[in-house]
C-alpha cells in the first residue's frame with residue numbers, strides 16, 4: 001500500500017512537471033488515481049480513430065511487451081494518458097477547419113502558420129505515433145542499405161550509437177533525439193525541444209526523421225528516475241528496425 005502511494009505520488013509529479021513552463025494547463029490528463037492497479041498489462045490496445053485520416057494506431061504489442069527495457073506501467077500511462085491526450089486535443093483543435101483535409105506530415109511542414117495548441121498537440125501526436133512505431137519487442141536489425149548509410153556517415157554502428165546516445169543524454173529538459181535524413185540524403189543526429197520534430201519548418205535541423213527516442217521524463221521516470229542514460233541504453237534492445245528500415249527506403253525514393 002505504501003509502495004502504491006509512493007508510485008502514485010511520483011506519477012502525479014511527473015504528469016504535472018512534464019508540461020513546459022507557461023504551457024497548457026488544459027493539457028493535463030485525467031487524475032492519475034484513475035489508473036487502476038488491476039490494469040491488464042498483457043492487453044494490446046485498439047487503434048483510435050477520432051477523425052478520418054488521423055488515426056492513433058494500436059501499439060501493435062501489449063503494454064508489457066517491452067519489458068524489461070520499458071516497464072508496462074510506463075508504457076500504459078505514456079500511451080493511454082499522454083499520447084491519447086495529445087491526440088484528442090489535436091483532433092479537437094483541427095475539427096471543422098481546413099486542416100481536416102491536410103495530411104499530418106503536411107501540417108508539420110507548415111507548422112509555423114498555426115497556433116500553439118495545434119503546434120504542441122499536433123507535434124506531440126506526430127512524435128508519439130512515430131516513437132511507438134519505432135519500438136517493438138522483436139527488434140530485428142538495420143537493413144544492409146541503412147547499415148551502409150550509417151557506416152558511411154558515422155564510421156560504424158557503434159559510433160552512431162554513441163553519438164545518438166550522447167545527443168539523447170544531453171538534450172536539456174523535455175524533448176526528443178532523432179536520426180534524420182537531410183535534403184542531400186545524408187544522415188545526422190539531432191535533438192529537439194518539447195514538441196518540435198525535424199519535419200517542422202521551425203526545426204533547427206530539418207529533414208526526414210527515421211528514428212526517435214522520447215526523452216521527456218514521463219517516458220522513463222517510473223523505472224529509471226534520474227537515470228536517463230540507462231533508459232537510453234535499454235532503448236536499443238526494443239528498436240523496431242523493420243519500421244526504421246521502411247522509413248529509410250521511403251525517404252530514399
Ligand SMILES: [Fe+2]
Pocket residue numbers: 078082128214216218219
Ligand atoms: Fe512522451
